[in-house]
Amino acid sequence: MTQDQKTVGAGVGMPAALHLDAYGREISEAFGDVPYLVGSATRTKQWRDVDVRLILADAEFDALFPAHNHPDKTDGRWSLICAAIAELGRQRTGLPIDFQIQRQTDANRLYDGPRHPLGLYATRGDSPPTAENTTQSDCAECSHTDNRAPRQQP
Incomplete structure (x- = not known):
């Protein structure tokens, strides 16, 4: 791995990262699933957009987007929802967001880069992370575990 490929110094910087996490929480609350930061912003500070x-x-x-895999059709519903959520992200974060909803099997088969979960946070009173209270990703290719330590109470 070259110095440019290391994740040290990667990302969107502060305070944009805080706004990106807040945007991630909005998506998670709406869909019940955690969105991920992927693409070049996970590897470098030199990115064109934030995926x-x-x-x-x-x-x-498939229930939300039944026409998505028909090559003779444009999936207007998928395109509109992704564009609207991307624009919301641009407004909320000030970043050039490229937002997409993906089918799990396709995402795992086609995209093998890093996935950084957005919107996860610990609150006061949370228990320290253990095997019993951490969450394991459902992604077959992703081994992310949410094991962030909670903030210490003053």
């Missing part, structure tokens, strides 16, 4: 992906279980994705 955010919401990965849904295949059955949920």
